[in-house]
Amino acid sequence: MxxxxxxxxxxxxxxxxxxxxxxxxxxxxxxxxxxxxxxxxxxxxxxxxxxxxxxxxxxxxxxxxxxxxxxxxxxxxxxxxxxxxxxxxxxxxxxxxxxxxxxxxxxxxxxxxxxxxxxxxxxxxxxxxxxLETVILSILNHDSAIAAAASRMASAAGERPLIEMGARRTHELAAVAASRAAYLGGFTSTSDLAAGFRYGIPTVGTSAHAFTLLHDRERDAFQAQVDSMGRGTTLLVDTYDVAEAVRTAVEVAGPELGAVRIDSGDLLLVAHRVRQQLDELGATGTKIIVTSDLDEYAIASLAAAPVDAYGVGTQLVTGSGHPTCSxxxxxxxxxxxxxxxxxxxxxxxxxxxxxxxxxxxxxxxxxxxxxxxxxxxxxxxxxxxxxxxxxxxxxxxxxxxxxxxxxxxxxxxxxxxxxxxxxxxxxxxxxxxxxxxxxxxxxxxxxxxxxx
The missing domain is CATH 3.20.140.10 (nicotinate phosphoribosyltransferase)
Incomplete structure (x- = not known):
């Protein structure tokens, strides 16, 4: 082995x-x-x-x-x-x-x-x-706690996909186990490449705010990402002004833009505004992904919002308040x-x-x-x-x-x-x-x- x-x-x-x-x-x-x-x-x-x-x-x-x-x-x-x-x-x-x-x-x-x-x-x-007591309990207590949290989040999300993205919020080895448990519980993908490598879980990821801040203009960052990853990429639109970023994103990528990600603010309100703006700009097929310290309760509160997927980190890898099953x-x-x-x-x-x-x-x-x-x-x-x-x-x-x-x-x-x-x-x-x-x-x- x-x-x-x-x-x-x-x-x-x-x-x-x-x-x-x-x-x-x-x-x-x-x-x-x-x-x-x-x-x-x-x-x-x-x-x-x-x-x-x-x-x-x-x-x-x-x-x-x-x-x-x-x-x-x-x-x-x-x-x-x-x-x-x-x-x-x-x-x-x-x-x-x-x-x-x-x-x-x-x-x-x-x-x-x-x-x-x-x-x-x-x-x-x-x-x-x-x-075998300790090794069995350490694995089952950790993984079952994460899977239970993931299951509750999956129920709250309904048919909308969930992305596991908690690797930066836990131990590097626990992150791999957490990705596996989250996938078992209903998540559809992970940002953690080690989990993808070891367990075959689909992996996703595009850019963080640092990438936007690296460039002189937000437009330059978006253009660089689209040139590298294609129009179907996901652009992060809350570094500065969300409405201006959405407008710029569609101008750069066109209506074929894959998705925009919102990582701060009143997600319910912002998601509705962004959906309306995207539709008015002709990007009716562009999806909206929300992140920002989500848990099952926050996910449930967004059920009526025009959200297409959720990214969950801290609350997932800590068992949403219950990191062990005792x-x-x-x-x-x-x-x-x-x-x-x-x-x-x-x-x-x-x-x-x-x-x-x-x-x-x-x-x-x-x-x-x-x-x-x-x-x-x-x-x-x-x-x-x-x-x-x-x-x-x-x-x-x-x-x-x-x-x-x-x-x-x-x-x-x-x-x-x-x-x-x-x-x-x-x-x-x-x-x-x-x-x-x-x-x-x-x-x-x-x-x-x-x-x-």
Missing amino acids: NTADLGLPVDVPSTALFTDQYEFTMLQAALKAGTADRRSVFEVFTRRLPEGRRYGVVAGTGRVLDAVENFRFDADVLGFLRERNILDEQTLTWLADYRFSGDVWGYPEGEVYFPGSPIMRVEGSFAECVL MVYKLVARAESGDATAPLVPVAKKSSGGKTSIGGRKWAARRLDEYGVAEAEVVGTGPVPDGLADRQLLVQLIKSGDVVAREPLDVVRDRHTSARGKLPLSATQLSRGEPVIPTEYVNGRSGSRTGA
Whole structure:
């Protein structure tokens, strides 16, 4: 695996150190105690959605699969751990041969999720599973937060395209992951060339205000851009006076001008004025693109404006106020001994303060009403109830250490559009509210059902 495919610097040989130190100290102690080989089941879930959100979006699964494949301990990594005296030689020897050999199941990437949804299930020995906690959570928490924001923005935009342009507002590697998550959530293109290179996302871009300021006259800047990129280019018209810039833009490019971009001011008012001016100048086919710190609420407020596309940066790559999904990675079952045939025992944290979890290896299904609209997320242990067997959500992603479910990003993107379309209409409302469907827990032994 080429580390460039992971969005890593070329001098980082693996994902093994994208890990909190306590994963290693737990491993060392378990090896000494003789419990490291116990078969274990870890699950990724969130206890609640970010405040006001109606649904979550599973994103980053493809990157998780790459990260697990690339979770290797080469000489440099082992040398670092040895020099820092983080681990003893027995543990370092064990790590030298580390290859995840277990199974991973999860919601298909692009699917929606709700509180308690077992978004991902990692099965294998305690030793090999516990090491993956941090890298899995860091990817899923970041990418799912961006995808959820993108999904809300896509709903607000309707059929109008969205351009991701937040690379300058976040870490350079996070920007690439954010572009991928945004495309999954409904954006149509990105300004980030690294994202285009790694994931095949369409890329766009023309000029900034600096290009206009470079030239002696705005007309000279427009002429230079049209000479270079053709009449179908997008000209930035708010460096000085918008009305004068629009007039100059059409004079330079003619009515074939592709688009104008507005990046400041009262976008609703300015867009109406620019549309009227363009039409009066005969540039009826010239589109209007708006940018300037947009979020889903601003996009929704422009629904009645003559806007053809939106460019979104800061609010998108920061999750529109919710940069994480608060997903956790918890041990829910483990074997009674290291014997491969030992039965699994459900385990769960039982503390106060809202951090309890439900033990047992879980399945999940989404119950639909008579119209095919989702009405409940059903999560349980034991046998799957009649009527839900063909509605199960988890699919196998890794089998005996081998990735079995890698997918093209466009497939994932289409899946999200389909999944969101099967939610109740209130899912797309931007007003604050509870999850759009409840989570119901089914006890495998008694068949009893409880709400989330």
